[in-house]
Amino acid sequence: MGELTVTKEIILGALSTVQEPDLKKDLVTLNMIKDIELGIGEVRFTVVLTTPACPLKEKIRKDCEDAIHKIVHPDLKIIINMTAEVTSLASQDPLIPGVKNVIAVASGKGGVGKSTVTANLAIALKNAGAKVGILDADISGPSIPVMFGAEDMQPLVQEVNGKNRIQPINQYGIKMISMGFLAPTESPVPWRGPMMTQALRQFFGDTHWEDLDYLLIDLPPGTSDIHLSLVQLIKVTGAVIVTTPQKVALSDAQKGLQFFKQAGINVPILGLIENMAYFTPAELPDNKYYLFGKDGGKELAKKYFIPFLGEVPLVQAIREAGDEGKPIAAQEVPVAKAFQEIASTLAQRIAIVNSNL
Numbered sequence: 001m002g003e004l005t006v007t008k009e010i011i012l013g014a015l016s017t018v019q020e021p022d023l024k025k026d027l028v029t030l031n032m033i034k035d036i037e038l039g040i041g042e043v044r045f046t047v048v049l050t051t052p053a054c055p056l057k058e059k060i061r062k063d064c065e066d067a068i069h070k071i072v073h074p075d076l077k078i079i080i081n082m083t084a085e086v087t088s089l090a091s092q093d094p095l096i097p098g099v100k101n102v103i104a105v106a107s108g109k110g111g112v113g114k115s116t117v118t119a120n121l122a123i124a125l126k127n128a129g130a131k132v133g134i135l136d137a138d139i140s141g142p143s144i145p146v147m148f149g150a151e152d153m154q155p156l157v158q159e160v161n162g163k164n165r166i167q168p169i170n171q172y173g174i175k176m177i178s179m180g181f182l183a184p185t186e187s188p189v190p191w192r193g194p195m196m197t198q199a200l201r202q203f204f205g206d207t208h209w210e211d212l213d214y215l216l217i218d219l220p221p222g223t224s225d226i227h228l229s230l231v232q233l234i235k236v237t238g239a240v241i242v243t244t245p246q247k248v249a250l251s252d253a254q255k256g257l258q259f260f261k262q263a264g265i266n267v268p269i270l271g272l273i274e275n276m277a278y279f280t281p282a283e284l285p286d287n288k289y290y291l292f293g294k295d296g297g298k299e300l301a302k303k304y305f306i307p308f309l310g311e312v313p314l315v316q317a318i319r320e321a322g323d324e325g326k327p328i329a330a331q332e333v334p335v336a337k338a339f340q341e342i343a344s345t346l347a348q349r350i351a352i353v354n355s356n357l
């Protein structure tokens with residue numbers, strides 16, 4: 001490569017022309033370039049993405065290569081190590097110091113598949129390499145234990161730093177806590193508001209969550225005392241709204257999202273997911289039947305200027321997987337891809353919200 005002297009500053013100069021497409025700033029300003037090492041005719045460095053689920057990973061890699069080839073030298077060999085460090089809000093909550101992001105998953109109407117979506121998104125984020133937990137905040141009607149085939153499991157209580165802490169259940173790599181692990185589900189306890197708030201506080205503060213990139217909160221349907229307690233107890237990164245496309249569900253979803261948007265609560269809406277968007281029979285995978293109407297979720301997202309995170313079809317396998325206790329995203333089937341894509345888009349949105357754009 002002749003007389004060329006490449007320095008770290010020259011490499012940084014080239015990389016400062018590469019934009020992070022979502023955050024709209026260059027990689028150097030965003031502090032995403034680490035460990036530059038120069039060798040003979042080659043350069044190595046690390047790009048630290050804001051989430052392992054980043055869908056733009058390959059684009060960013062290619063943009064770095066192109067910038068260096070164009071600005072520094074066309075023949076320089078470039079070895080890039082792509083890693084990720086999930087970002088969090090400026091101050092993490094002292095009640096859960098190791099948890100980077102708290103994501104509320106809400107719906108207006110019951111039965112739209114909020115718990116199913118929570119369970120599958122958790123697994124999809126974990127599959128992408130993130131550390132994920134689920135807090136089942138549906139205190140009086142928990143469904144997470146059944147969906148994870150963990151209804152007979154009981155969390156241990158262990159002393160950590162002189163304090164008794166609940167050890168979350170770990171199933172398929174997801175840490176989780178639910179009232180379903182602690183109280184018998186067949187004899188429903190008549191829960192009152194303050195008791196629920198107390199239980200929720202324990203789920204956050206007395207559970208040994210350790211380090212998590214994303215803690216997903218499966219909220220009860222509607223807007224309840226629990227919703228209010230959640231936003232009062234903890235700093236929530238953002239909320240995801242799950243709806244089905246039919247009118248009754250959409251009008252309830254609207255109420256759900258208005259709850260988070262109201263003054264004094266101000267939780268950013270990360271986006272909307274349309275579940276049961278269309279029916280696809282297993283034997284005719286290319287056929288789509290819009291049983292509940294078409295694009296209702298998309299239109300609602302448009303109306304409220306919130307991102308549309310994606311759609312999940314109504315397929316028998318999703319219901320069966322939930323009933324069998326192994327969410328579909330944990331299985332090697334095509335429909336798992338829908339959750340993987342939504343999880344990437346969601347992770348991207350979280351990074352954007354955290355960068356205060």
Ligand SMILES: Nc1ncnc2c1ncn2[C@@H]1O[C@H](COP(=O)(O)OP(=O)(O)OP(=O)(O)O)[C@@H](O)[C@H]1O
Pocket residue numbers: 107109110111112113114115116117138141143219220221275276312313314315316317318319320322323
């Ligand atoms: N995309 C889907 N395809 C097929 N079945 C689904 C789908 N999404 C959810 N289901 C099924 O619908 C039922 C309700 O789902 P789920 O319990 O997740 O809803 P929910 O909104 O959390 O309900 P709740 O009112 O208890 O909060 C479950 O049997 C689940 O397996």
